Amino acid sequence: EIQVVEEIYNKQAAKRMGIDEAGQVCVMIHCGSRGLGHQVATDALTEMERAMKRDNIVVNDRQLACARINSEEGQNYYKSMAAAANYAWVNRSSMTFLCRQAFAKIFNST
Numbered sequence: 378e379i380q381v382v383e384e385i386y387n388k389q390a391a392k393r394m395g396i397d398e399a400g401q402v403c404v405m406i407h408c409g410s411r412g413l414g415h416q417v418a419t420d421a422l423t424e425m426e427r428a429m430k431r432d433n434i435v436v437n438d439r440q441l442a443c444a445r446i447n448s449e450e451g452q453n454y455y456k457s458m459a460a461a462a463n464y465a466w467v468n469r470s471s472m473t474f475l476c477r478q479a480f481a482k483i484f485n486s487t
Contacts, residue, residue: 410465
């Protein structure tokens with residue numbers, strides 16, 4: 378998504394993201410990887426609920442289901458989320474690279 382900065386509300390935060398001035402053109406990369414993280418969490422929910430029952434863990438909300446990190450369920454969840462995070466990073470990196478190539482081609486630059 379190609380955007381133009383209209384106003385900067387927090388100069389320090391903007392500068393950390395490479396945004397220096399109003400009128401600057403930016404590209405926002407949307408890759409859908411958040412959906413994979415949500416699916417990993419959804420898939421783990423039933424397994425976590427069983428682990429909670431076994432380990433006598435009580436929470437107020439089903440969405441807070443958890444397992445001890447050193448349990449099989451905890452390790453499965455940790456590894457699945459790590460894989461989802463790696464996918465997200467590679468996906469965004471690839472899209473950023475391709476976007477830069479497209480801009481370079483259009484503007485005859487490197």
